[in-house]
Amino acid sequence: MFERLALVGIGLIGSSIALNAKAHRLARHVAITTRRQSTLDRAAELGLGDSYHMEAADAVRGADLVILCVPVGSSGAVTAEFADALSPGAIVSDVGSVKGSVIAQMRPHLPPGVHFVPAHPLAGTEHSGPDAGFEALFRNRWCILTPVEPIDEAAVAKLRAFWEACGSNVEVMTPEHHDLVLAIVSHVPHLIAYNIVGTAADLETVTQSEVVKFSASGFRDFTRIAASDPTMWRDVFLHNREAVLEMLGRFSEDLASLQRAIRWGDGEALFDLFTRTRAIRRGVIEAGQDTAKPDFGRGTGDPAPGAG
Amino acid sequence: MFERLALVGIGLIGSSIALNAKAHRLARHVAITTRRQSTLDRAAELGLGDSYHMEAADAVRGADLVILCVPVGSSGAVTAEFADALSPGAIVSDVGSVKGSVIAQMRPHLPPGVHFVPAHPLAGTEHSGPDAGFEALFRNRWCILTPVEPIDEAAVAKLRAFWEACGSNVEVMTPEHHDLVLAIVSHVPHLIAYNIVGTAADLETVTQSEVVKFSASGFRDFTRIAASDPTMWRDVFLHNREAVLEMLGRFSEDLASLQRAIRWGDGEALFDLFTRTRAIRRGVIEAGQDTAKPDFGRGTGDPAPGAG
Structure with missing residues (x-):
């Protein structure tokens, strides 16, 4: 060729x-x-x-x-x-x-x-x-x-x-559209994964060894993403700054609203969102973008991620 | 028995x-x-x-x-x-x-x-x-x-x-310590997964079908967690409110600081965090809490998650 x-x-x-x-x-x-x-x-x-x-x-x-x-x-x-x-x-x-x-x-x-x-x-x-x-x-x-x-x-x-x-x-x-799409499907997800792993490492009330020990309850999925190459990802965030900041602003706004729903006991708002997001997962699987096997098919001998 | x-x-x-x-x-x-x-x-x-x-x-x-x-x-x-x-x-x-x-x-x-x-x-x-x-x-x-x-x-x-x-x-x-540990290893990770999937669904600049199509770049990992049972999770957040709000407050604080680092081009702060988090992933694998296989061993015919 x-x-x-x-x-x-x-x-x-x-x-x-x-x-x-x-x-x-x-x-x-x-x-x-x-x-x-x-x-x-x-x-x-x-x-x-x-x-x-x-x-x-x-x-x-x-x-x-x-x-x-x-x-x-x-x-x-x-x-x-x-x-x-x-x-x-x-x-x-x-x-x-x-x-x-x-x-x-x-x-x-x-x-x-x-x-x-x-x-x-x-x-x-x-x-x-x-x-x-x-x-x-x-x-x-x-x-x-x-x-x-x-x-x-x-x-x-x-x-x-x-x-x-x-x-x-x-x-x-177009390059512009690419950078917007990737900001939401990749860059912001990586950023929040890096962030929560950092937050967990810095706690005083829960030790780092406890975080690692019980990580299979959900956290460990984030640690995988947060293990990606540091140099590559530093550059991604510095070089897609505008799109990342835009998407991050929306993420934070939505998170503040979710936080408020928890504080005031608005179960309906939570339930509605959690039902919407479940439908999107179905879309991802129907589009052939992920396996339908529970827990990514990580297998049974392996620890499986968490219900709670 | x-x-x-x-x-x-x-x-x-x-x-x-x-x-x-x-x-x-x-x-x-x-x-x-x-x-x-x-x-x-x-x-x-x-x-x-x-x-x-x-x-x-x-x-x-x-x-x-x-x-x-x-x-x-x-x-x-x-x-x-x-x-x-x-x-x-x-x-x-x-x-x-x-x-x-x-x-x-x-x-x-x-x-x-x-x-x-x-x-x-x-x-x-x-x-x-x-x-x-x-x-x-x-x-x-x-x-x-x-x-x-x-x-x-x-x-x-x-x-x-x-x-x-x-x-x-x-x-x-103790029940109190359990609720703190689970808030960080499970509850907040689930909440931010639900949140980003919701944020992505609501964008005007990127269509929902694009989000689904290109989800393998990182986003799809979050959709799996955000497909968890809505009733169960609504109850978790309403009933572990104090610990979740406490951990969420720290997460948001850290995220704001990361956002600031991106805005001001502080590559060193990003690189330092991304290096620390990579070490925690190694701890998770050494503790036998996840597979070391790339991409959870999701396999090669399957789409693999993203470098960017």
Whole structure:
């Protein structure tokens, strides 16, 4: 499909792309570059690519597809390092969880003649690094493309085919809309998970060991999300600031109203909300976005999460 | 172990107890009572007990163990219905997610000579009703006993043995401490899950179908928790009000501080928190409270939750 794929950054997403490129023969040559020597060595040990480079420019030279797989806050600086080495006609993409900021950071560095098609595979786990990657990561998952002017339809189609070959379903939307959607389906959920885990750790009346011991009652689901990569997520919040603050404002407003319902014993308000939210879960399952098995099918020998 | 076990209420927890009583021969006779005829009929169809009663008093008469398995808000009224029929020396227990309120509701109705040992198995799924029960529900899960004065040690030991036979690990604590611990490990996590699902449903800028479609990026974990039984959870919040409001106040305070860090670009504060929370996840896994598999081991064909 491509002659030379350059992966700039080789964490969970980069390594999973590399495994797909190999498994589905999506590129004749996979060139890998990353900032840290130890990570690059590990990628080589794992046999993720065909060549390994400490200089990003060496990896992208001659590449017809370049995918940036770094924390979104580094997008601009890293692009500046390799932009001069890009070949005319190359497709430049990324995998960042924020699109507006990444586009603003990358675009000024890109020479004319390359096709910039930002992308975001909605996939990941709480693990990170080149060892965390696996081929099935993108299977049945959405990948959102947010092409920017001037749009080259052939380049968009080629990148779409690449992600489809990785098993993804591809959707196209504007960067602005992407950032709003992700703020509510991903960024704010992660933020409140991080927050409650922090709140629990800081209590004096309940010890941290009690919190851990009894975590299966609900809390442990939040700890999984709150174990996601700190650098990546710091950058997400700083770079999708407006949308996150907007959604967070609504969340807090709604929570204050729920708090008031509890304080004043308004059981009807609580019951109404809890019935509405149950219906949304059914929608998620009907849309094939989660398993209907109780407790995510975590299994019976495993501890199961809590009724109360 | 017991001559006659009376289960008052036969939802997820009641039916799971019934299945354990049968599998492990914990009672010679299991008497089941519940308010709704259709639920009682379903319990009989499933063969959960040995006798079925529309009157709670008929079920508890002659029982040496009575376990109340109803939403915590009904504890007092339901106890009043059967209290006069209790046999001297019977152990009366419950499975409520709140202990202070349940004790205050039940105790005034109990005749002298019965042993009241409140209990709370920390187990459940997002499903409810007599069909949702399964034998392994309590296996490797905590069951907290909160004995009240006058404490009969023999009765406590017998109830402990009952729960251990169901596969649980048993812990004893005061009702007050139980309610604080559960507020942070369970009640507030459920409340914020309900809340964010409600917030997402009410947006104008992002449609509900988009929220559902892209939910695998983190949001869907919250929808599972927010699919828990509405009646049960309404009662939990109304009956553990003080502890929930206290923990919620801290959560909101911490969230406001996180919001401020995002607004002012304080990446260091975010990174520090996200690193601390990651360590707590490791503690949860080391304590055997969750699987270390990425994404709860939801499996690869299934959609996996999100990196951004």
